Amino acid sequence: MTLRPASAVDIDIVRDRSVTITFDDDVVAVYPVKALRAGCPCASCRGWRERGEVAWPRPGMSDEVSIGHAELTGAWGLSIDWSDGHSTGIYAWSVLRDWWDRGLMGELVTDPTPGPSLDDPR
Numbered sequence: 001m002t003l004r005p006a007s008a009v010d011i012d013i014v015r016d017r018s019v020t021i022t023f024d025d026d027v028v029a030v031y032p033v034k035a036l037r038a039g040c041p042c043a044s045c046r047g048w049r050e051r052g053e054v055a056w057p058r059p060g061m062s063d064e065v066s067i068g069h070a071e072l073t074g075a076w077g078l079s080i081d082w083s084d085g086h087s088t089g090i091y092a093w094s095v096l097r098d099w100w101d102r103g104l105m106g107e108l109v110t111d112p113t114p115g116p117s118l119d120d121p122r
């Protein structure tokens with residue numbers, strides 16, 4: 001799978017609710033924080049999903065989460081520190097855009113078992 005390049009021109013973060021990204025072709029995408037957390041692209045969360053398990057919330061974890069801190073990772077993505085201490089995932093613009101284009105964000109909120117198709121193929 002090849003993801004087309006994407007870049008963000010504007011990012012609006014509501015810590016306990018959503019991240020809104022305006023892409024360079026004027027598409028505005030809204031990502032609920034729980035969907036982002038469930039779709040975390042880090043190696044350990046990917047590992048859970050590859051085993052067919054829910055990456056978040058794990059058993060015993062709260063299903064409430066918010067963004068503690070977020071910052072740009074170079075020009076290609078967003079790094080998020082979550083309120084639950086998780087901070088290893090980097091959300092590449094191209095991956096976020098692919099999730100949006102495929103309409104996956106709403107599904108993630110109700111059924112956080114996205115499967116490997118959500119993962120960055122690199």
Ligand SMILES: [Zn+2]
Binds near residue numbers: 041043044046088
């Ligand atoms: Zn993760």
